[in-house]
Amino acid sequence: MQGSANLNLMIKAARKAGRALVKDFREVENLQVSTKGAGDFVTKADREAERIIKEELRGARPTYGWLGEETGEAAGEDPTRRWIVDPLDGTTNFLHGLPHWAVSIALEHKGEVVAGVVFDAAKDEMFVAEKGMGAFMNDQRLRVSGRRHMIEAIFATGIPFAGRTALPATLQDLARLMPVCAGVRRWGSAALDLAYVAAGRYDGYWERGIQSWDMAAGLILVKEAGGFVSAVREGQDIFGSGSVIAGNAELFQPLCKVLREG
Numbered sequence: 001m002q003g004s005a006n007l008n009l010m011i012k013a014a015r016k017a018g019r020a021l022v023k024d025f026r027e028v029e030n031l032q033v034s035t036k037g038a039g040d041f042v043t044k045a046d047r048e049a050e051r052i053i054k055e056e057l058r059g060a061r062p063t064y065g066w067l068g069e070e071t072g073e074a075a076g077e078d079p080t081r082r083w084i085v086d087p088l089d090g091t092t093n094f095l096h097g098l099p100h101w102a103v104s105i106a107l108e109h110k111g112e113v114v115a116g117v118v119f120d121a122a123k124d125e126m127f128v129a130e131k132g133m134g135a136f137m138n139d140q141r142l143r144v145s146g147r148r149h150m151i152e153a154i155f156a157t158g159i160p161f162a163g164r165t166a167l168p169a170t171l172q173d174l175a176r177l178m179p180v181c182a183g184v185r186r187w188g189s190a191a192l193d194l195a196y197v198a199a200g201r202y203d204g205y206w207e208r209g210i211q212s213w214d215m216a217a218g219l220i221l222v223k224e225a226g227g228f229v230s231a232v233r234e235g236q237d238i239f240g241s242g243s244v245i246a247g248n249a250e251l252f253q254p255l256c257k258v259l260r261e262g
């Protein structure tokens, strides 16, 4: 894919942070067997990855604003553009030595995400999308799945750390959805859940109680791969509501219908 200078910058930053995280991940796997926990270590890994990304992106585009999971918000001279970054989406997986986590970087322009990169460094899968240019994984064009029947579909969901307040509603969602579809997965990385919808691996995904940095890059991947996204409540803003439904062209509406019945 012939990406813009900004997209190439995002890919470069994601690769650099991903490389550092892969090194830390090998150590976390060793820490797992030798100690009781690796919490502080992971925090350090998250922070270092965000530092690497910030240095790359803000170094090259000092006027853009910033929103990062670890370092929070910073306004830029240019109020129309900001980076939205989760340096390590799937922290709990990382902490447990599970190779399912990603670097997520999005660029927002005038309130709309215009480019996104989700890098699964452990599997070397680089998912990228830019507005109007399509979505790709390692240079291979992505399309959402063509599945048309709910009963054949696999959906993914996420439950924020320790369930938080989203747990009761998500359990109700599961009770309504599971009898009418082929299965529901909960793998612990929203960025990868969305990337997998874009790649046609999942037919849809939803989550309640989610942060913008977890989903910003994934949203444009789904849209550019021919899928649809919205907040759980019809008409609400996705980031504002902290909720999302994503799906392929055929099953997005049926999925919305089931999730909105409650």
Ligand code: IPD
Pocket (backbone or CB within 6 Å): 069, 086, 088, 089, 090, 091, 092, 157, 158, 159, 160, 161, 187, 188, 189, 190, 191, 207, 209, 210, 211, 214
């Ligand atoms: C979490 C993951 C998880 C989702 C949570 C997120 P983090 O991100 O994306 O799948 O269910 O809502 O907070 O904390 O690992 O960056």
